[in-house]
Amino acid sequence: xxxxxxxxxxxxxxxxxxxxxxxxxxxxxxxxxxxxxxxQWPTAIKTQREREGRPCxxxxxxxxFSRQVVNDARQNKPAIKVHPADSGADPDTAExxxxxxxxxxxxxxxxxxxxxxxxxxxxxxxxxIRVGLDYAYHDSFDMDLTIERVxxxxxxxxxxxxxxxxxxxxxxxxxxxRLSKDQLKxxxxxxxxxxxxxxxxxxxxxxxxxxxxxxxxxxxxxxxEAKIAQFESVQDGSILTYSEDDIKNTxxxxxxxxxxxxxxxxxxxxxxxxxxxRIMTGAEILQTxxxxxxxxxxxxxxxxxxxxxxxxxxxxxIHSAKDAQQQFNVWRSISTEIALxxxxxxxxxxxxxxxxxxxxxxxxxxxxxxxxxxKGKQPPQRQPMDIGPSAGILQEALxxxxxxxxxxxLYDASLGARSNETSGKAIQARQREGDVSxxxxxxxxxRAIRHTGRILIDLIPHxxxxxxxxxVMGADGKPSTVPLGKQYPKVDPKSGQPMPPPVxxxxxxxxxxxDGQPQMQPVMLMHDFSAGKYDLTVTTGPSFTTKxxxxxxxxxxxxxAFPQSAAIIGPELAKNLDWPxxxxxxxxxxAMTTGQVPPQLQKAIEDGKAxxxxxxxxxxxxxxxxxxxxxxxxxxxxxxxxxxxASQRDAxxxxxxxxxxxxxxxxxxxxxxxxxxxxxxxPPITSADAPQ
Numbered sequence: 014x015x016x017x018x019x020x021x022x023x024x025x026x027x028x029x030x031x032x033x034x035x036x037x038x039x040x041x042x043x044x045x046x047x048x049x050x051x052x053q054w055p056t057a058i059k060t061q062r063e064r065e066g067r068p069c070x071x072x073x074x075x076x077x078f079s080r081q082v083v084n085d086a087r088q089n090k091p092a093i094k095v096h097p098a099d100s101g102a103d104p105d106t107a108e109x110x111x112x113x114x115x116x117x118x119x120x121x122x123x124x125x126x127x128x129x130x131x132x133x134x135x136x137x138x139x140x141x142i143r144v145g146l147d148y149a150y151h152d153s154f155d156m157d158l159t160i161e162r163v164x165x166x167x168x169x170x171x172x173x174x175x176x177x178x179x180x181x182x183x184x185x186x187x188x189x190x191r192l193s194k195d196q197l198k199x200x201x202x203x204x205x206x207x208x209x210x211x212x213x214x215x216x217x218x219x220x221x222x223x224x225x226x227x228x229x230x231x232x233x234x235x236x237x238e239a240k241i242a243q244f245e246s247v248q249d250g251s252i253l254t255y256s257e258d259d260i261k262n263t264x265x266x267x268x269x270x271x272x273x274x275x276x277x278x279x280x281x282x283x284x285x286x287x288x289x290x291r292i293m294t295g296a297e298i299l300q301t302x303x304x305x306x307x308x309x310x311x312x313x314x315x316x317x318x319x320x321x322x323x324x325x326x327x328x329x330x331i332h333s334a335k336d337a338q339q340q341f342n343v344w345r346s347i348s349t350e351i352a353l354x355x356x357x358x359x360x361x362x363x364x365x366x367x368x369x370x371x372x373x374x375x376x377x378x379x380x381x382x383x384x385x386x387x388k389g390k391q392p393p394q395r396q397p398m399d400i401g402p403s404a405g406i407l408q409e410a411l412x413x414x415x416x417x418x419x420x421x422x423l424y425d426a427s428l429g430a431r432s433n434e435t436s437g438k439a440i441q442a443r444q445r446e447g448d449v450s451x452x453x454x455x456x457x458x459x460r461a462i463r464h465t466g467r468i469l470i471d472l473i474p475h476x477x478x479x480x481x482x483x484x485v486m487g488a489d490g491k492p493s494t495v496p497l498g499k500q501y502p503k504v505d506p507k508s509g510q511p512m513p514p515p516v517x518x519x520x521x522x523x524x525x526x527x528d529g530q531p532q533m534q535p536v537m538l539m540h541d542f543s544a545g546k547y548d549l550t551v552t553t554g555p556s557f558t559t560k561x562x563x564x565x566x567x568x569x570x571x572x573x574a575f576p577q578s579a580a581i582i583g584p585e586l587a588k589n590l591d592w593p594x595x596x597x598x599x600x601x602x603x604a605m606t607t608g609q610v611p612p613q614l615q616k617a618i619e620d621g622k623a624x625x626x627x628x629x630x631x632x633x634x635x636x637x638x639x640x641x642x643x644x645x646x647x648x649x650x651x652x653x654x655x656x657x658x659a660s661q662r663d664a665x666x667x668x669x670x671x672x673x674x675x676x677x678x679x680x681x682x683x684x685x686x687x688x689x690x691x692x693x694x695x696p697p698i699t700s701a702d703a704p705q
Contacts (some may be wrong), residue, residue: 016298023231023293026185028219033173037327041137041167045327047137048075053342062346068353069348074414075331075338078421079135081453082330086131090124091551092458093466101253102545105503109495109540110547113477114469117158121145126162130314131458133261135165138317138327141169142461143188144310144468146476158469163188163311171313172444175325178318178457179464183309188230197226197294205297212296220295228299231291232309241283244275252278253544256285259578263478263543265498305475308468314461316454330421330451337416344410351406362386362393422450463551470549474542495540503536513535586633 025236027278051073054062062069095110097103109549117123126142133140141163149157163169170187171180192200198207206226209215220227240257253275260266269275288304304310317328331338360367360376368374370385373393418424480498487493495501502511504650 019291020293020296020298022234023218023229023291023298024295027187027229027231029172030170030173030185030187031219033324034170037138037325039168039331040326041139042464044332044335045137047335048073048079048329048331053339060616061487068136068346068349070349071342072345073338074341075334076418077424078334078417079132079330081423082135082454083128083132084454085451086135086458087128088638089122089587090127091462093469094550094552095466095470095547096549098546098548101251101541102543102547104541105538105546106540107547109485110470110542111455112475112487112493112495113473114466115482115486115488116484116492117469118160119490120157121159121161123160126160127458127462129162129164131454131462134314134316134327134457135330136453137166138315138329138332140166140314142312142465144312144465144472146472154523155481158472158476160465169311171311176669179460180313181308181464181467183232183311186232186233186309190228190230191222192228193225197228198309199490201292201467204263204299206294206299209296215294215296217295226294228292231293232288232304232311233291234288234307236288237285237287239285240280242280244270247274251544255543256283258542265479275585306468306472308464308471310468312461312465312468315457318457330454334417334420337413337420341410341413341417341636344406344413348406348458358395360393360395361673363390366390366393373409432651459551463549466551467547470547477542497540497542500537500539503538616703 017339025502051071053071053073054069059069068143085546095107095114097107128144130140143161143163145159145161146156149155168189170189172183172185175183194207194210197204199408201207210226215221242255242257242260244253244255245251245254255263255266260270266275270277286307288306288309290300290302290304291298292300315327315328317332319326319328359376366386369387372381375381376384379465477497480496482494482496484492485495504511564585568585572579572582
């Protein structure tokens with residue numbers, strides 16, 4: 014089709030999309046301005062009240078309701094889970110795709126895109142996510158997929174003929190922007206639009222507004238026919254199916270066919286979709302780019318949807334509560350106005366009662382410490398205040414507040430207010446009632462992310478091909494790298510070591526190789542995203558961090574209630590804690606529980622045993638040498654002892670002889686003294702000699 018015909022076709026489809034979405038776009042802008050921009054008063058009424066000096070209050074209560082739903086969606090983000098769908102798919106490759114999608118979400122800040130889309134859907138009725146393609150690094154030729162946010166949903170025009178809940182059947186879509194002449198020239202060069210800027214032939218209100226031109230990114234999807242060929246692998250007998258474009262654009266497949274590694278089996282003609290991106294203005298088509306996938310990479314997130322005569326309408330959470338919010342603002346403004354206009358209650362007294370003190374003139378405006386009245390007069394009395402009208406107005410304001418809760422379906426318990434329930438179970442049940450009433454917003458977000466995952470699975474084989482290293486992200490947020498297009502050993506996640514051969518030998522050990530020696534080749538993996546088909550599921554729930562914290566709390570409570578379970582729960586509890594080195598602690602606890610010893614500890618034990626054995630041998634040698642030395646010492650000591658005994662005997666004999674000689678001499682000396690005493694001593698007196 015010629016460019017002029019394409020341009021005409023594109024402008025007609027854009028007009029159809031704009032006309033079909035006019036009601037939804039008007040409602041979106043009104044709801045966003047009402048709830049988020051707080052434009053909640055009709056312009057004429059607000060102008061009149063402000064001109065008359067009357068209060069015009071805006072006390073927006075709708076943001077609390079929308080934040081409840083939006084933040085609930087943030088806490089319970091849907092997660093994409095990829096599964097093998099046919100015999101050609103590989104479970105290990107499916108896990109790699111899961112990690113790759115998590116890495117795409119991480120590197121492109123997909124949570125911002127998801128949060129923006131659900132916020133727009135809750136507050137305006139619809140939002141959008143888009144999938145893009147960009148270079149992995151500024152100095153690399155490798156491409157990476159991205160998940161991008163659409164900050165302005167009114168810049169997107171969808172297919173008015175779409176009927177699918179997730180709009181996966183879009184055949185045309187537009188993303189528009191307005192650029193000035195200088196911006197257009199800087200981005201696209203000296204184009205026909207720039208040259209014919211003042212030409213009135215294309216300057217209608219849609220494509221030209223003042224000095225700005227409308228630039229449209231037109232995505233079109235056309236059903237086409239393609240030949241599909243089936244091959245059988247000579248190496249393992251697997252059946253592989255490739256399209257004509259796959260064979261044409263993939264050198265590896267061509268080489269395998271030429272070398273006879275793939276043998277042709279059969280072919281057929283199948284239906285597929287070709288997606289094209291065109292950049293256009295009202296005057297020309299600036300660029301045409303082929304898209305590798307078969308889906309338009311723009312994903313809508315819808316709010317509350319209903320259908321009338323085949324036309325789809327999308328409404329926000331607060332759309333039906335705007336009247337109640339306006340009533341609330343009016344009644345609160347009137348109550349404030351009445352309070353301002355209420356006259357000061359006067360003092361009433363006898364004539365002359367106020368003459369004693371001039372402060373009576375300012376008693377309604379100034380707080381005086383005392384007021385005097387004339388002597389002999391009755392003291393003045395203040396009149397009671399009439400509060401009847403104000404009480405009724407405040408009651409109407411409360412009724413309007415309750416109307417908002419009833420329309421939206423979120424009551425005080427869902428908003429965190431204290432209620433009559435006292436047990437945790439009763440409070441959770443009341444909160445769950447509010448979650449159920451707004452669950453369709455969360456469910457629509459899950460459908461959108463499911464379609465996002467479908468688009469990613471469709472694009473991944475085209476973007477991540479050949480030999481390259483990709484980063485994948487685990488469910489716990491830990492990154493790792495995986496090679497594509499070549500084999501690598503499979504690693505045991507617990508030990509970190511390559512896994513042993515899967516086929517046991519005759520005795521349960523490794524399978525013998527051709528040389529008769531045990532074959533120690535580890536399990537090898539190779540990932541090819543183009544082989545096999547993969548499907549996905551989406552689960553909605555708390556993030557991994559929230560689940561881990563909740564699991565740690567519950568396991569701690571169980572260990573308190575049942576201490577005997579500590580040996581079993583301990584390792585799992587350590588895995589869910591945020592301590593530095595918690596993983597190592599978990600491994601040690603797990604080894605203690607199962608009776609297994611970690612490899613590092615096992616090696617340390619073996620080294621210790623070897624050292625102990627070496628020390629034992631040295632100790633035995635030292636003991637033998639010590640015994641020998643003791644024998645020699647004993648013999649020497651015996652000889653010395655004998656010599657000492659002889660010397661002692663000789664010394665003893667001489668000493669004894671000297672003592673004997675001394676004793677004899679002393680005896681003789683004592684005997685001589687005795688004899689001398691006897692010689693000089695007179696004889697004793699007897700009785701016969703005694704005097705009478």
